[in-house]
Amino acid sequence: MKRNEILIGLGLSLFVGVVLSPFASSWPDGLEWIAEQYGFIEQAQEEPLTPQVIPDYEMPGFSGGWATAAAGFLGTAIMYFAGWGMAKMLAKRKTASPSE
Numbered sequence: 001m002k003r004n005e006i007l008i009g010l011g012l013s014l015f016v017g018v019v020l021s022p023f024a025s026s027w028p029d030g031l032e033w034i035a036e037q038y039g040f041i042e043q044a045q046e047e048p049l050t051p052q053v054i055p056d057y058e059m060p061g062f063s064g065g066w067a068t069a070a071a072g073f074l075g076t077a078i079m080y081f082a083g084w085g086m087a088k089m090l091a092k093r094k095t096a097s098p099s100e
């Protein structure tokens with residue numbers, strides 16, 4: 001994949017995460033709505049196994065749509081650099097292994 005293709009993908013991802021995410025619906029999804037209607041939503045309220053980095057997409061120090069935009073930016077950046085680092089590690093491992 002070419003570098004400019006990767007940057008275009010990153011730009012589109014940041015656009016969705018920063019610009020469009022504040023317009024996402026705050027209504028519960030279908031499963032959550034059914035759980036509320038039938039009264040078993042409390043059973044799903046467990047402690048998460050991993051710590052929440054950005055709980056409910058709210059960033060401290062930001063308010064309203066800015067908090068969601070900041071969370072979208074941070075989440076997109078974290079996932080991009082995590083994927084980039086994994087790709088680099090796998091590329092090194094592939095070149096280090098003997099060819100058949």
